[in-house]
Amino acid sequence: MNYHPFVIPFTVGALFLFGVVFYKFYAWIAALDRKQKFMVKQNIFSFKTIRAIGEIFREALVHHNIYKKNPVLGYMHMSLAFGWFLLIVVGKIKASLYAGTFFEPPWLGIFFNFFAVDGHAFSYGEMLTFTMDFLLLIILSGLALAIIKRVKSSLLGMRKTTKHSRFDRIALSSLWFIFPLRLMAESTTASLHGNGGFLTNSVGHLIPSAIAPYAELPLWWAYSISLFVFFVALPYSRYMHIPTEVVLILLRNWGADTGEQLSGYTDIQLNSCSRCGICIDACQLNFAAGISDVQSVYFVRDARYKTLSDEVVNNCLMCGRCSNECPVGLELTLVRQQFRNKQEIPGKFYYEYTEPVESKAGVDVIYYAGCMTHLTPSIIISMKKIFEAAGVNYWFMDEDKGVCCGRPLRQQGFIQQSKNLVIKNSRIINSARAKLLVTSCPICYKSFREEYNLNLPVMHHTEYIEGLLADGRITLNASNVTVVYHDPCELGRGANIYEQPRNILRNFSLIESDYEKENSLCCGGSLSDAILDLRLQLKIRDHALGELTKDKPEVLVTACPLCKKSFVHGNKARVMDIAEIVAGNLKVIARKKQSVRKEELQLV
C-alpha cells in the first residue's frame, strides 16, 4: 500500500488549490467584456493558441524575459518555476513506471522515496533518481538566491525589492521550507534504505544513524504540511501569478486588450504580477525623486487586494517605462487608467459650452496645434514656415480658438467630459473633408489616433516633416550642429514613433544619449500626474536633463511642447522642437507665395 496518513495535508491542500484556482478562472473569464469574449471565440482554435503555448513555456516556466533583463534574477525564477515543474513531471513518470500504471495515487510522485524504499527496481530507475536529485539541487540553488534577494537585493543587481503582504509572507516562508524539508526527508530515508541519488545519499550519510529512524516520519510530515500551507496560501498570495500568467498569455495571444472599463481581463492582469519589482527600478519617481511606494507593483497589489489609495492611483507620470520593462507584459498604464476613471459627476464640467469652430472646406491638410503648443508659439511659427515652404494648402484649425483634444481630461479619469470634447472636435474635423490631419502635440496625436473616429489619417509633425523631406517638398541646409534627441513618452513608447525624428535629424550631427527610444526618460512635465510635488517634478526633470546633455550637445531636440517647456526651464542646454530646428534650416526655394500671413512669420 502506497499510503500513509502524512500524505493527507498535501492532498487536501492540492484539492483546495485546484478548486480555488478554477473558481477564480471561471469568474474572471465570465467577467470579460464583450469584445474580449469575441476575440477569444474568434481565435481559440487558431495558430495563435500554439504560439501562446510556446510563450507559456518561455515566460511562465523559463522566464526568458526576466533572464534577458537580469540573468541572475532570471535564473532564480527559472530554477524555481521550471525546476519544480520538471520535478513534478519526472516524479510523475517515475511513479507511474514504478507503480506500473498511469493512474497511481497523485501523492506517490511527490513522496516517492518514502514509499519506494526498494531502490531503483524498475526501468530507468537509476537515471530518474539522478535526474530528480539534480533538479532538487537546481531548485535549492534558486532558493538560495531568493533568500539572498530578500536579505540584500542589491547583490542581485536590483536597487529595490518589493514589500510583502501577510499571505505573501506565509506562502514565501512555506516555500522556503518545502525544498530543504524534501531534501532532508529524502536524505533520511536514503540513509535508512540507500534509495537516494547522488545528492540525497550523500546528505543521508551525514545523518547519524541513531537519529534517522526517529527523524524520518516527522520530516515527511513536515514536508507534506509545508506543501499544504503553500497550496492554501497560494491563491491569496503573489504566487497566484504562476497559474494566472498562463491564462493571461492565452488571452493576450487571442487578441484581448485592456479596454476602457474594468473587466475580468483587468483581474487577470492584476493577478499575473509576480512582484518581481523590476518596475520599481524602471520608475523615475523612484530613482530620480525618491518615491518608492506608488510604483506599478504596489498599484497592482493594492488594486488586487482592493486597498488602493488615491495617492497610489494618481501619483504616476503614466510615462510607460514600467510597462515597457515588465517581464509579464502587463499593460500597466492602461490598467491604472481604468482605476482613474471617475463616475459621472454632476455639475457644469462637461464642456457643452465650448464654442464651435467653423469648419473650413477645400483644404488638403488640417493643422491642429493643440493647447500645449499654444504655450510654445515658436513651434506654431515654425510649422507655418514649413507648410508655406512646402506649398501646402492647409487650415490652422485651432488658431484663434479651439477645443482641447480631451486626452488630459481622460488621463485624469474624466471620461465623459473628455468624450464631449472628442465629439465636438470630430464634427469639425470630419466635416472639413480634408486629406490629412497634422498635430504638433503627441498627446493630441495619441488622442486622435485612439479616441477618435476620423475620416482622414492623422500624423504628428515629426512624421509629416519626414514625409515632406523624403518627397523633396522641403530641403534642409547642411548643418553640423550637434543635437541629441529626446523621445517624448506619448510619441515614443506611446505611439512607436522612433525612426521618423531620427531620420529628420540625420541632417544634423546627431549624438546618442544613454536613454534612447523605449528607454527614454520622462521630462517630468507629464500632465498625467496632478499630485506630484513640484520640487520632485523638477528633480525628475533635472535628472533627465543631466543625462541627455551629458555629452554637451549644442541643441536638445524634442517633439512635444510639454517636454520643451519642462526642459527650457531647466536651463542646461538650448532646447528646440524638431519643427523649429527644421524651420530654422530650410533651404529657401523660390515658390509662389501661399496665403500665409507674412507678419506672423517675423521672427525677432
Add this chain to the structure above:
Amino acid sequence: MNKADVVVIGGGPAGIEAAYNLARDNHKVVLVEKEKEIFGHMQTAYTLFPNFQDASEIRSSLLQKTKHGNITLYNNSEVTQVSRENDFWRVQTINGLDFIAPAVLLASGFKTFDARYKEELGYGIYKGVITSVEFEEMLKVGKIQTANGEKPRRIAFLNCVGSRDEKVGNHYCSRVCCINAVKLSIEAKKQLPEVEAYCFYMDIRMSGQFYEELYRKSQEDFDVNYIRGRISEVAPTIDNRLQVKCEDTLSQTPLKMTVDLLVLMIGIEASEGTARIGEQVGVNGEYNFSKSISLHTADNKTKHQGFFLAGTCKRPLTVPETMADARAAALEIDLYLKSLSQ
C-alpha cells in the same frame, strides 16, 4: 598684487554708497565694476518710484561720490575669483587685476529674469512683447512705440513674470515690480494721454511708504485699469497686434484682449556674479542670493571674517533700502578694520 583696505565688488548703488562712506572714514577703497559704466541697474532707469525722482539726479550723485580721493574705480573689470589667503582676501578680475585686502564687500546685485523662459508670453518671438526695462528705456527717450514705429493704442503690463512662479522655480516675490508697474503706467499716461493702460496682476503688493496712494492715484487721475488674472497665452492678430488671453479671476470669466504693447514686469534674480562669488566663498543661500549671518542683527556680515554683503545680492530691495543697507555695511567694515589695527 595691489593692496587696499577694502575691495568693493560691484559699482551699483550699493557698491558706490558703501565705497563712499568707507572712503570718508579714511579707508583705501578699490571699487571694481564689471561693465563699462557704473550705476548697475540705475543705468537704465528713467524715474524712480515712489516720488518720480529723475534717475539722472541719482546717477550724478552717485558719480560724484566715486570721485572721492580714497576710491580707485576700475571699470570693465569683472571679478572672477575671490579666495582667502592667510588673513587676507584675494580678489582677481577677468582683465588680470589682482587685489589683496583685509575686507571685501560683495555688492554684485541682481539680474532680471530672462522672459524667454516663459515662451507662452511671446518674448523674443513677437516684437510687441517687451520687458519693463526696455519700456523704461522707451520712456527715457520719450518714444513709446510699437515695432512698426506707431503709437500704441493700448498697453498691457503683466506682473510677476519670473516671480512667484513655481514653473520657473522662483517662488519668491520680487517686491519692486508691482509698484514699478504703477510707476510705468503713470509715466506712459503722462507721455501718451490717449493710451489705454491695463495692468494684469495676481495681487497688488503696495507695502512701501506712499505706494498705496500712488496706486489709487493711477486709477483716479490716470485711468489705469487693473485686472486680476495672469496672462496665459499671447498670439498675434491679423492686423499685427497682440491678443492676450487670461482668466479674469474676479469676475471668473475668460478674457481676450488685443493690445499693441505687452510689458512684462520681470522679476529679480541673483546676478551671475552674485551666484558665482557666493559659491566660491560659500555664502550662497536660497535661489543663489547671498546669505548674511543674521537677518536681524548682523545682516551685512557673513560666516567668514572680513567678507561683507550689501544690497540686492542678498534679496530684492528698492534703491532707498539698498542705500541704507550699504551705509550699514560701511559701518560694519569700518569697525572691523579698526578692530584689526588695534
